Amino acid sequence: MSADLYPAARDLLARLVAFDTTSRGSNLELVEWVEGYLGGLGVPHRRVPNADGSKSNLMATIGPVIAGGVVLSGHTDVVPVDGQPWTSNPFELTEKGERLYGRGTCDMKGFLALALAAAPELAKTAKKPVHLAFSYDEEIGCLGAPSMIAVIRRELPPPAVVVVGEPTNMEAVNGHKGIATFHVTVAGRECHSSQPHLGVSAVMEAVKLMSSLNQLSARLWDEADPASPFTPKGPTLTIGMVSGGTAHNIIARECTFVFDVRSPGPRTPEEIVAPFLAEAAELDRALKARAPEAGVVVELRTNVPPFQPEPDGAAEAFARRMAGDNGPPRVVAFAAEAGQFQQAGFSTVICGPGSIDQAHQPDEFVEIAQMQRGALFMRRLIEWASEAP
Template sequence: MPELASAADILRTLVGFDTTSRGSNLALIAWVEAYLDGLSVPHRRVPNAEGTKSNLIATLGPAVEGGVVLSGHTDVVPVDGQPWSSDPFDMVRRDGRLYGRGTCDMKGFIALALDAAPAILAAQPKKPVHLAFSYDEEIGCLGAPAMIESIRRELPAPALVIVGEPTNMEAVNGHKGIATYQVTVNGREAHSSQTQQGVSANMAAIRLMASLVALSDKLEREADPASPFTPKGATLTVGVIHGGTAHNILARECGFTFDLRCPPGLDPEEVLASFFAEARALDGALKARASEAGVQVERQSSVPPFAPEPGGAAEHLARRLAGDNGPPRAVSYAAEAGQFQRAGLSTVLCGPGSILQAHQPDEFVEVSQMERGVAFMRRLVEWAAAGE
């Protein structure tokens, strides 16, 4: 179908920009701005403090209240070390799939929104469709807060937000939150046969990690069996560990990161209260042995969970546009929906692709999913034109 060909062309262009979170997304943003300029659509950037990355906000249609926000993040996860069958930044189509980094998570949705822009404008909509494209979602949803504040401050109040994370084009009304932490343990180097002369940062860090493993097991045991999430309860994992220089040297430093993913109703700071207390106690004990030793725990990011919204306007519209009559759904990954919801906006997750393909080598989105997305956007054009 012609509409899919157009959306696929846009997706191929978006995939061609390497917007891995450690780098910049400005080249992609500039391309989107040029595309919108060609449609005479006003837009503005909401950059980071360094000016190296930016969110982008644009409005299709009149500056009136009651519109819908189509939100997507422009950054992608790294491809380093992954065994790709083709260039991850050169989208290819084979066997009914579109392969490339970000095709699923989540440039596919952005491509659908941009592809629909001419039709939205041609329909002379009574309600606006706002585009909101963020940066640094993959490393803690860092860009969205400033973008959301700009939407609240500068735009006529939107009625709802559709965040196009990969949900198989089905409405999702809940996700877990995520809090990430960096733990740094400092010790004192010495010969490993002379443990009384030094402090092993590795040995101290292992104690803390063992406590986190025990806490993870406890959270699994105490999970609510009625929870809609999979896994049902909060999850805690240690993701990265670095420490030591040789087997016969007491490690001077050991660092590790961990993340805690909580369903709505659980406060990560409360869940980790006993761990924080243990870290403080260990910090004092290490300093008593060596003044330069100690423990630091730093929170790197905190993304709020997204809670089901009874009778939510966003879920109602997304189900209508997607032709979705299925049961309520929740996902265990974190996204920007919780941030929009915390800002008082009715929100839903709905976008093409499956989370099972996200972050993988040979990431792909099914062509059939993009076709469903095209139909979704066609119905959105009708909604905006009717001004319901």
């Protein structure tokens, strides 16, 4: 077997981690650097930008443009480090013991680095296509991937499999939950808190709705199918953000909160929260009767489909072969872009280095052993691509 890909992947990971691609900002500096790297290898590439051009997906095809290839998919954005007690610079790769620390090492620049480390040899030897599909804004609702997936469907010969490199300890995963995020705005009427009869407290009305969601969350937990392979087993509902009011002595004019629903299917998030939506509509009418400017607005902001196990899935079989994985079927509770690729008609699997336990944490890390397993995966992929189709 030829040279180990890990040293090159480690160096590439250091370059990728150095780019602050927190979702609230742009990823274009990273995209431009990767374009330069691929251009130096003679690999054609293209951007699929967002509406205002501030962010972009990046696509590339290594090898012949024919059907039957593999897509290596990953997101370039990372979550914030604000307020987290890091003991090293999150945007500088730091090696301690058997771990590589830095924001995105696990989720999921480690996989991007492995794919890029394989590119030089693939550019020389590939007889089957290996497509790179690097997205933006996965962390805030998988917003970037759909436009890139549309281009793949429209412009490329059909690939045989898609590998989404989210952290799974380099084990094949064939299912994930979907996620939908709802933004709720409760409007009231301000007045002095000594005269509550003259106003409408948006905060106190919002608390009623949040209480209902809390009860719904408990019911979902209690009603979960005990045979479900997921942990937690059924749909989950959590309120993640709340904001409202101006001062303790002012009846609040506005209160907003955000909640998410994670469901393995077949029930959609809209079906799950239908009773809450009906309650919100009833409260909206009641508040408007007290003050015309008051009311309730519920917006579905993002909706990522679940990823369902495929009977005899080609992608799962491919990933297991590349990873040397003979373990049992696996699913994960987090959402990813795999459901979007599957929804578009592609056989899909999740398989990448690192553990989701380290994702989004202070001192995020990926174990060197995981990167080495990923390097072996890419070595086998290079050998597979070098064989005539």
